[in-house]
Amino acid sequence: MPQPGDSQPQPSAEDSFLDLLVETLEGLDESSRGTFLRQLFRNIAQIDITATESNEYWQRILERRRELSESLGKKVSLKTAIIDVLASTNFLRVPILMEYDDFKKLQINAATDALTGLYNRRLFDEYCDKELNRARRYGQHLAIVIFDVHKLKQVNDRHGHLQGDQVLQLAAATLRKALRASDFAFRIGGDEFALLLPQTDPEQATTLCRRVRALYENEIRALKIEIGVTLDFGVAVHPQDGDQKNDLMSLADQRLYELKEAGRAGSRVTPIESRETQQHPHEEAGPPAPETPSREEPRHEHVTPAGPTAPPKPAVAPSPAATTISTHRYTEQRKWERVSLAGTKAYAILSDVGQRTATVIDLSYGGVALSVEKPDEVPSQFNAILHVPILPPVRVSLKKTYTQRAESGKSRIGCAFVS
Numbered sequence: 184m185p186q187p188g189d190s191q192p193q194p195s196a197e198d199s200f201l202d203l204l205v206e207t208l209e210g211l212d213e214s215s216r217g218t219f220l221r222q223l224f225r226n227i228a229q230i231d232i233t234a235t236e237s238n239e240y241w242q243r244i245l246e247r248r249r250e251l252s253e254s255l256g257k258k259v260s261l262k263t264a265i266i267d268v269l270a271s272t273n274f275l276r277v278p279i280l281m282e283y284d285d286f287k288k289l290q291i292n293a294a295t296d297a298l299t300g301l302y303n304r305r306l307f308d309e310y311c312d313k314e315l316n317r318a319r320r321y322g323q324h325l326a327i328v329i330f331d332v333h334k335l336k337q338v339n340d341r342h343g344h345l346q347g348d349q350v351l352q353l354a355a356a357t358l359r360k361a362l363r364a365s366d367f368a369f370r371i372g373g374d375e376f377a378l379l380l381p382q383t384d385p386e387q388a389t390t391l392c393r394r395v396r397a398l399y400e401n402e403i404r405a406l407k408i409e410i411g412v413t414l415d416f417g418v419a420v421h422p423q424d425g426d427q428k429n430d431l432m433s434l435a436d437q438r439l440y441e442l443k444e445a446g447r448a449g450s451r452v453t454p455i456e457s458r459e460t461q462q463h464p465h466e467e468a469g470p471p472a473p474e475t476p477s478r479e480e481p482r483h484e485h486v487t488p489a490g491p492t493a494p495p496k497p498a499v500a501p502s503p504a505a506t507t508i509s510t511h512r513y514t515e516q517r518k519w520e521r522v523s524l525a526g527t528k529a530y531a532i533l534s535d536v537g538q539r540t541a542t543v544i545d546l547s548y549g550g551v552a553l554s555v556e557k558p559d560e561v562p563s564q565f566n567a568i569l570h571v572p573i574l575p576p577v578r579v580s581l582k583k584t585y586t587q588r589a590e591s592g593k594s595r596i597g598c599a600f601v602s
Contacts, residue, residue, distance in 0.1 A: 201261040296370040299355035307369040325421040326380035326388035329435045335374040357399045392416040535565040550599040558594040
């Protein structure tokens with residue numbers, strides 16, 4: 184076991200960035216590398232040399248770093264080698280290596296896509312390897328999602344590339360809204376995006392994708408594009424769908440293609456969705472079947488406040504035949520996803536019951552289940568304010584559909600959203 188005195192200091196953010204810079208520059212041709220390095224030397228040392236000279240000095244810096252590391256028997260930072268080489272040539276005229284603002288700009292440019300601000304393809308490959316290794320080590324799920332913007336080419340052809348860029352930027356903004364802090368979003372191609380969703384099983388990943396697509400279709404209306412622009416997606420999950428990155432990426436890409444083909448045939452249903460039986464999205468369909476406890480962070484349905492009694496919007500729009508809210512009790516088992524909120528400290532303030540607080544057990548497209556001590560004091564229809572992690576508080580109107588006694592002594596009441 185390593186002793187405290189033997190531990191190596193962690194590299195600084197600057198050193199980590201410069202190491203990333205070395206790897207990035209290796210993939211560039213000589214002309215592009217020289218142009219970038221010329222600007223880099225201007226920023227870090229206020230020197231102006233040609234692109235060819237910049238390439239030559241860069242090679243000297245890398246060689247000097249190798250020499251210093253071998254002579255000292257430990258890794259020497261690239262910053263040390265840069266200072267050593269530039270100082271030896273009398274080029275280093277300022278005592279600082281880089282202004283902080285310039286450094287942050289270089290750091291952002293090396294790791295992100297300029298148009299959308301998301302991580303780029305290179306970072307995707309790096310993060311995917313790390314997260315997949317972590318998932319294998321701890322026996323956890325890892326979902327890989329590929330999105331692409333449906334009919335982006337038509338937008339570019341009809342409205343111009345500036346409008347197409349806005350469509351891509353809106354897709355990136357939608358992904359940022361929908362993801363947890365532990366999730367990662369990337370732009371990996373012209374119209375392609377990728378997500379890495381740690382600790383996310385197939386149902387959770389598919390639910391998130393449908394929610395992202397619904398949010399995007401709602402947001403893009405503001406651009407007034409008379410083209411059916413949406414987001415197609417494909418999902419693959421470790422370990423069910425494979426253990427290697429290439430296998431998972433290939434399967435996610437295949438499922439994306441299948442969804443596109445379904446869209447051309449007049450259906451927007453994914454292979455996973457097609458196994459579900461459609462149910463009215465406003466039904467709280469009776470008590471749930473026993474569920475297996477999970478330690479994974481749950482996905483939360485997107486809820487948008489829209490007035491004093493507006494219910495959360497469903498992630499998938501209901502069919503025309505299902506626009507009337509049912510008022511009778513359903514005895515069949517639930518067929519839509521139930522998002523468990525156990526362990527998240529989600530709660531509801533019951534406005535019509537003396538501002539009492541109830542624990543939110545789970546949430547679905549059409550309703551919510553609450554845990555209360557005195558269910559008889561809760562009226563058949565009442566108002567509440569839901570407080571769910573990640574989402575803002577939202578005021579809803581609820582209708583009781585069933586009451587069930589729990590082992591804890593409290594009662595579970597199932598409620599449907601009403602308007």
